[in-house]
């Protein structure tokens with residue numbers, strides 16, 4: 098099938114580090130509004146694949162397209178389409194939570210950055226931390242801020258690497274609801290996770306990274 102019908106298409110992908118072949122001959126398609134979950138043991142290669150999808154790493158062989166175009170993290174169209182929470186969110190030390198989100202919203206041309214930042218802070222349960230600086234936040238709050246940074250901006254594809262990390266029980270329930278809302282809005286979600294309950298709740302397609310080697 099043509100990669101055109103899919104938001105994400107991975108074709109015959111290979112990535113290796115020296116003699117370590119993380120994956121080879123890997124192909125994968127995810128349609129609009131669908132969630133693909135990558136599961137598997139520590140070191141299986143989940144993050145490596147996600148980093149290749151967002152353009153933070155290059156494949157050694159094969160191709161990845163987003164909306165039919167090759168991954169190019171410096172292209173304005175690609176950056177507008179792809180929101181990622183991979184690793185810790187990078188923030189300015191001197192900006193509050195609310196200011197950080199306003200900055201991201203402004204950079205992505207959101208019409209009412211102040212209002213949008215407030216709405217998303219409420220959605221992710223961070224209103225109480227709106228005026229805090231990053232250094233004063235807990236690890237779970239930082240995780241929520243990372244997710245908020247993706248939710249505050251437009252997106253066609255949401256890439257989440259172990260988004261459940263550091264979240265409390267309420268946070269995990271919220272996360273599952275948020276991913277379901279994303280799908281309903283037509284956003285494609287690519288998720289790496291160790292949380293089987295989350296994957297069960299949200300995934301239309303599950304890929305087992307343990308089978309890559």
Ligand SMILES: Nc1ncnc2c1ncn2[C@@H]1O[C@H](COP(=O)(O)OP(=O)(O)OP(=O)(O)O)[C@@H](O)[C@H]1O
Pocket residue numbers: 114117119137138139140141142143144145146306
């Ligand atoms: N830059 C690198 N140089 C060398 N080896 C690397 C590099 N990045 C990743 N690896 C190796 O590639 C393999 C896959 O790592 P990756 O981080 O993708 O796994 P993962 O499935 O995301 O694991 P986890 O569940 O622990 O997050 C691991 O064996 C890792 O050590």
